[in-house]
Amino acid sequence: MAHNIILSHATAVDIYRKYYQAKQCAHIGIVIAATWYEPLMTTTADILAAKRAMAFNQYWFLDPIFFGNYPSVMRQMLGPNLPTFTPEEKTLLKEKLDFIGINQYTTTYAKYCIHSTCVIDAFDGNALVLTTRESNGQLIGTPTGMPMYYAVPWGIEKVVMHMKERYNNTPMYITENGYSQASNSSMTAADFVNDTARVNFIHDYLIYLNSAIRKGADLRGYFVWSLIDNFEWLFGFTLRFGLHHVDFKTQKRTPRLSAKWYSNFLKGSKIAKSVHSDLSLEY
Template structure:
């Protein structure tokens, strides 16, 4: 897990804060990594960064492919280079509730863990959660898209764990941004998945607030979670 984080998180942050790539990357990639001159290292460490932004949606398991070889040809480059196999299941059990985005699961405690990890490793630098959200299938019924209980439940769980990272662990979190305010064109997934708090009719461009938009408004105003969240948690 530590090695996987080095290739997906520390790859970007370690040069900025410490002037070089992570030790784990050097160990596996050696001469394939670019070299920083002494002047470049000095500039990086002197300027550092004013804040760190994290896009966080899910948590996954990783399997070590050094002690137990894996077929990594079909996997992402970072996994193959890190010699890990990423998976959402362990012993046949999913790590959390699946979402419309393939490989993305509802695992709220992961929010606290990643915030704690980054804050401790990078000297309590101010941190912003720049993206966090829940995906729906666009071909769901209109009633399910608007009454998005799963998204409300997701946001409630992740914000609770983010709050815990701040209050219990002292994480230096300065802001949080939901992805996204409206349904949008989602990269290679196009219009097939929806992340918005507001439903968009792509033909007419009409915007309709979902249950999550109303819940988030109430949350920001300091209201208690909606009955729908409490009901969903009671049924889970």
């Protein structure tokens, strides 16, 4: 399926560039869901596990476009189960994006796992990686409403800088980044509007994006997920990512504290400070 997605992307970009791009003066790219994987321990095994997780998570889709083939570690581990590209397909894939879109929410630890006692989820199983959010009794970040999504602001800078180095500092956009609140049907707008945790989340992630830009990353935009609460995949209406609260029965929308804070930030207001003061955002 992924193989066909990659070739479909290349075909769509080829058509767009031939018939539409010059007229519209627009850019076309691809969006990658980019969790950052940090080695659980500073051992060779865990460092390699983190690299494998990155390969199966991000390089899988980007390497064919930049280098004409899948990551070598995927080929080593999957063998003939991993499809191959023909010479014609490799030509089609070449330089088939103007930017990389990055959906980044969280960071996790990666541990090398080949033992039957390891409980590996389906997503990381082929990479032989065990993912965990805890090391020596300490959580990697602050839990959010989304299970397994922890607020780890420094992870977004690591993703951006890694993309910068691996893919020749191709222009990047953060196409999704946001904070989720858990909810149930008995809760009202009043339970959600004072979302200081979301303000802190956005503020702190912007701190590290600011740092990446200062270090030379060609990062050109940032988009919060999301403007309003909506239907979130398997979680349905039980998770709320919006800057505005939505009453799903009446469709009434109520701006949260985060909406007002973000508006002030975009306008350059000096009152747009974090709710806490352990990080300082320059803008």
